Amino acid sequence: MLTGLYEGALEDARARELLEPLGDLIARAKSAPEVRDLTGLIPRDHVHIIAEIKRRSPSKGELASIADPVGLALAYERGGASVISVLTEERRFGGSLKDLEDVSQAVSIPVLRKDFIANEYQIVEARAHGADLVLLIMAGLADEEVARLLEITHSWGMEALVETHSEDELVRAVNLGARIIGVNARDLTTFELDQELFGRLQHLIPEGVLKVAESAVVNSQDVTRYREQGAHAVLVGEALVTGVDPEHTVKEFVEA
Numbered sequence: 001m002l003t004g005l006y007e008g009a010l011e012d013a014r015a016r017e018l019l020e021p022l023g024d025l026i027a028r029a030k031s032a033p034e035v036r037d038l039t040g041l042i043p044r045d046h047v048h049i050i051a052e053i054k055r056r057s058p059s060k061g062e063l064a065s066i067a068d069p070v071g072l073a074l075a076y077e078r079g080g081a082s083v084i085s086v087l088t089e090e091r092r093f094g095g096s097l098k099d100l101e102d103v104s105q106a107v108s109i110p111v112l113r114k115d116f117i118a119n120e121y122q123i124v125e126a127r128a129h130g131a132d133l134v135l136l137i138m139a140g141l142a143d144e145e146v147a148r149l150l151e152i153t154h155s156w157g158m159e160a161l162v163e164t165h166s167e168d169e170l171v172r173a174v175n176l177g178a179r180i181i182g183v184n185a186r187d188l189t190t191f192e193l194d195q196e197l198f199g200r201l202q203h204l205i206p207e208g209v210l211k212v213a214e215s216a217v218v219n220s221q222d223v224t225r226y227r228e229q230g231a232h233a234v235l236v237g238e239a240l241v242t243g244v245d246p247e248h249t250v251k252e253f254v255e256a
Contacts, residue, residue: 001058002188006140008091009116017121025121029128035157036110036132041082041180041210043232047223049253050112050161050212051076051246052085052237053103055094059191064241072246073103079250083133085112085235097129104130112161116140120152127156133180136160138169139188146176161212161235165189165197170204181205182212182235195222199229223256 017025041048053069056062066072073084086103087095095115104111113131117123118141126134136149146162153160162178164170165187173181183198198213205211213226214235226234236253240246 001191002137002140005058005089005092005188006116006118009089009122010118012090013119013122013125016125022121022124025124025128029124029156032128032130033104035127036108038110038132038159041110041159041233043210046080046254047227047231047256048082048233049076049080049223049250050083050085050233050235051079051081051240051250052087052114052235053095053099054085054087054237054241056092057238058092059186060238063238066241069099070102070106072241073107075247076240076250077107077109079247080254081109081250082233083110083112085114085237086131087237088113088115097125100126100131101129104132117149118145120149123149123152123156123158127158131158133159133161135163137163137188138173139163139165143172143176146173146178150176150178163214164201167201167204170201174204174206174209178209180210180212182214184214185216186214198226198231202230217253220252220256223253227256 055066086100087093088097088100110132112133113126114135161180161182162173163182163184165184183201185193185197193216195216210232212233213231217236217239223234243249
């Protein structure tokens, strides 16, 4: 499944590159609004919520139509979210770069491009459309690729959420100098959930690195559990897009 997601994302990126070569994209990225200040993501008394705009997923199918991603993002921001995560993968998640750009232009907090990123073009593309952070998934990339992609990301002033799903991946991310490390309870090779994974692995993330717990959040009790286990931030998607009042739910999660 993960291999197929990367293959599709790269195929789509190559098609876009035929229309806008890397050199032209770099010029456009240089004229994009500056990267938002990311110092606000340091650990604090309240948990950071990374609130996601996500229409569907391979594991759950259709989640929400989200006809107005900007309105949803603004509700997240009013609720106290620290970051807006925008799925841009189109084939299986129903996202788009237009969602990313529209949301980035509307909110004042940092925006994360969540996709299956594996080359320079996709990173520059993220910056050109207003992203402040990008997702890098250890399960889909070799160490040399992650190191290069981190270097490119940082050269643009952006940061990377480096996602892990096992002890081996987490240790690799730490050794590569990742500054924001996520532990995803959902294994992207099987799509099975392990709700205790973050709690078992978070002690391996060194001081000074932002610890992000991902997936397996249904209610504020789940956020509280992650916080008590040491999470500085919790990434939430499904519970927000399927709820009736995302602004209120984000407030609950921030105060959990």
